[in-house]
Amino acid sequence: MESTGYKDGSAILQALLKTSRQTIVFSGSEEKSSEAVLHSEVRVEVGATDHTSGSSEIATRNVTNYPWDLNYLAGSLVAVHCSGAYLAYAIKAPQKSSGMVRIMHRISGDRGLVKNIRGMVRDMAFAHLNHRIILAFTDQFGTLYIWEVTPSDTEGQLKAQSCDVNTADDSTADRYRRCP
Secondary structure, three states: OOOOOOOOHHHHHHHHOOOOOEEEEEEOOOOOOOOOOOOOOOEEEEEEOOOOOOOOOOOOOOOOOOOOOOOOOOOOOOOEOOOOEEEEEEEEEEOOOOOEEEEOOOOOOOEEEEOOOOEEEEEEEEOOOOEEEEEEEEEEEEEEEEEEEEEEEOOOEEEEEEEEEEOOOOOOOOOOOOOO
16 A cells, blocks of 8 residues: 555545555655554565665664553544644653643654643644644543644754633533544
8 A cells, every 4th residue: 555644534544445454665765764554464565775784674663651541532642743743642640630742743853741731631633734733632521722832942842832721611522623
């Protein structure tokens, strides 16, 4: 299956419906160094390389070592920006019953952390905007949080600034969806 990126979700869905296997091809050029794994059965094809020492095994890198609880939620606890450059994931605050959101720039490795969320995160999504990085998420109490992510003056860090917090009257609002 050829990667179509995040722009054409219908093409990815159609490809998923046609096959239960995925083939990832790395030609040896540095243009494509990563690929999304979408199936449980994946075949990786690697083109010829010109290295004379070392291994041609695939290297993986952990983004986090956080031990998530195994719970079913209707929402997403991981979000990827439409550019593919930003990743956000929800975690539990240490020794508390509230959540936090880690935001990171996938290429530079810069990170930011959103703290002081009232409850555990139930759903999150980035806005489909290329010129701004807007992240929205809800907690277990139905509170909607909207944050804008920008580079920080401090190297290795991202700055997350609150744009809006909207507290729901009840805890039934646990999903976030945005229609562009």
